[in-house]
Amino acid sequence: MEYLLQQSMNALSLGGEYALLALGLAIVFSVMGLVNFAHGDMITFGGYAMFLVAAGMGIANPALLLPVGVLSVVLFAMFLEKVAFKPVRGAPPTTGMLTAFGVSILIQNVALIFVGTRAKSVPTMDFLISNVTIGSVRIPVVQILETAVTVIAIALLVVFLRRTTIGMAMRAAARDVSTVRLMGVRADRVIATAFAISGFLAGLATVFVLARRGAVDPFMGFTPVLKAFVAAVIGGFGSLPGAVIGGLVLGVAEVMMQVVLPESMAGFRDAFIFTAVGVLLLVRPQGILGERPDFGEKS
Amino acid sequence: MFKAENVSVSYGPIRAVRDVSLTVGEGEIVTLLGPNGAGKSSLISAIIGLVPKTGGRIAFRDEDVTVLGTEALVCRGMTVTPEGRRVFAELTVAENLRLGAATRGDPDGIAEDTEKFLEMFPILRRRFHSAAKYLSGGEQQMLAISRSLMSRPRFLMLDEPSLGLAPRIVDQIFEFLIQLRTWGVTMLVVEQNAGEVLEFADRAYVLASGAMQFSGTAEDLRQSGGVMEMYLGLEGH
Ligand SMILES: Nc1ncnc2c1ncn2[C@@H]1O[C@H](COP(=O)(O)OP(=O)(O)OP(=O)(O)O)[C@@H](O)[C@H]1O
Numbered sequence A: 001m002e003y004l005l006q007q008s009m010n011a012l013s014l015g016g017e018y019a020l021l022a023l024g025l026a027i028v029f030s031v032m033g034l035v036n037f038a039h040g041d042m043i044t045f046g047g048y049a050m051f052l053v054a055a056g057m058g059i060a061n062p063a064l065l066l067p068v069g070v071l072s073v074v075l076f077a078m079f080l081e082k083v084a085f086k087p088v089r090g091a092p093p094t095t096g097m098l099t100a101f102g103v104s105i106l107i108q109n110v111a112l113i114f115v116g117t118r119a120k121s122v123p124t125m126d127f128l129i130s131n132v133t134i135g136s137v138r139i140p141v142v143q144i145l146e147t148a149v150t151v152i153a154i155a156l157l158v159v160f161l162r163r164t165t166i167g168m169a170m171r172a173a174a175r176d177v178s179t180v181r182l183m184g185v186r187a188d189r190v191i192a193t194a195f196a197i198s199g200f201l202a203g204l205a206t207v208f209v210l211a212r213r214g215a216v217d218p219f220m221g222f223t224p225v226l227k228a229f230v231a232a233v234i235g236g237f238g239s240l241p242g243a244v245i246g247g248l249v250l251g252v253a254e255v256m257m258q259v260v261l262p263e264s265m266a267g268f269r270d271a272f273i274f275t276a277v278g279v280l281l282l283v284r285p286q287g288i289l290g291e292r293p294d295f296g297e298k299s
Numbered sequence B: 001m002f003k004a005e006n007v008s009v010s011y012g013p014i015r016a017v018r019d020v021s022l023t024v025g026e027g028e029i030v031t032l033l034g035p036n037g038a039g040k041s042s043l044i045s046a047i048i049g050l051v052p053k054t055g056g057r058i059a060f061r062d063e064d065v066t067v068l069g070t071e072a073l074v075c076r077g078m079t080v081t082p083e084g085r086r087v088f089a090e091l092t093v094a095e096n097l098r099l100g101a102a103t104r105g106d107p108d109g110i111a112e113d114t115e116k117f118l119e120m121f122p123i124l125r126r127r128f129h130s131a132a133k134y135l136s137g138g139e140q141q142m143l144a145i146s147r148s149l150m151s152r153p154r155f156l157m158l159d160e161p162s163l164g165l166a167p168r169i170v171d172q173i174f175e176f177l178i179q180l181r182t183w184g185v186t187m188l189v190v191e192q193n194a195g196e197v198l199e200f201a202d203r204a205y206v207l208a209s210g211a212m213q214f215s216g217t218a219e220d221l222r223q224s225g226g227v228m229e230m231y232l233g234l235e236g237h
């Protein structure tokens, strides 16, 4: 029973993290058709920002450090949009994708050159990796926080998308940017907002990624972006509810594999998962909530 | 109040609109007619800044607005009800109307105008909170026009508002346009079928193969059997 509870919490929090990551990817994709492969490197950036503030300025108070992580990623996402993605906006989708790869490689190399290959620990996350004991069940604080933060972030996002004009414009722009412009809404503003939200979600994820691994290194963004991508594909690329569901499904699947697979086969976990994703896509190429690709008008 | 001079539009090597000029006076209803592929939508899109102009100038209320983007033009009081309606399918009727008022900051005025269109088209009230994709074609057109009007435009361009609609619905929409004129909205109505729109339009232009073929009063056009037959597939009278 305890084991089951612990594993459920484990699955829920991991799924939550993947949902945050996938949502960040999906929201940018939905408004501008860009798969931002630099999404993971935004997390790397946030990690280094926290590391530099912690190590360089000697600030160890998590109440200061965590907002630094989140905020730095928001600003960085908006900065990337302005300098890297805006100039290639009208270009074919492959150009955007290559730009994202370029940005990703650039960030990794800047980190390599200026901070080095060695992982740097960010030591201030202690309270996150402590446990709480409820009855006889021990649950890491990070898992509780992660689950709660995911739920709150998704709720805020839903309210934002439904209640604000710019949120409505973002939902509308997912299908028809020209007509959104006819409403007098600047496409620039919609896209900048999408990146800010994407950065905010990635910033939240940064805190949890760091809490789990305790250190930053130049390639720490790779796993998160991969998970985000897989979760988004499972849920249906471009669908926001799909991203959440895809994230949860992926988190649950990973934890289940861990539980079910014998020790000797633990290394094949991802192989099993990707096989399952492959099968899913054979049955439902558009993912769980995605729509069948529409080759009709889209402008 | 509105003037387009020598406007051209090209898609790569295709010259869809060539040196087309057109004026619309305050309070007028002007119709732009022409067969399939004539370049009507291209011209409208170029005017409102959704496709680039390869030449020409646009003036609106004594201001040169040639280089302004779509959003700025909408803020100045021009807008388009696009071809095929283009309602935001996943958004509710309420949200569609709200987005139409995106440039406005007066919640009371927005509520008032919303009420006005719900009064005008009761079906929109009944479907207020359902997604626009569940509306019929005619209902979507009513929503699309109402949405355009939520920005309180002085100059409204409608691209084939009758497209694919039953005659009864077309009548209803055209009657609404006539009423709109009394509210002080100036209009440019794009149509393929000359018949009905000529009954209430003041003036008409005929575009074919990207070039202007005729311009004159609606009455002149009805009389000129040649133009009607050649470009609009209708017998003149
Ligand atoms: N995005 C585009 N890319 C390339 N060519 C285009 C594009 N849009 C329109 N065209 C071409 O430009 C010409 C004019 O098209 P346009 O849609 O402006 O005509 P229209 O008068 O609105 O026709 P309809 O009555 O069918 O709506 C056509 O030959 C069309 O094929």
Ligand SMILES: [Mg+2]
Residues within 6 Å of the ligand: B040, B041, B042, B083, B159, B160
């Ligand atoms: Mg057209």
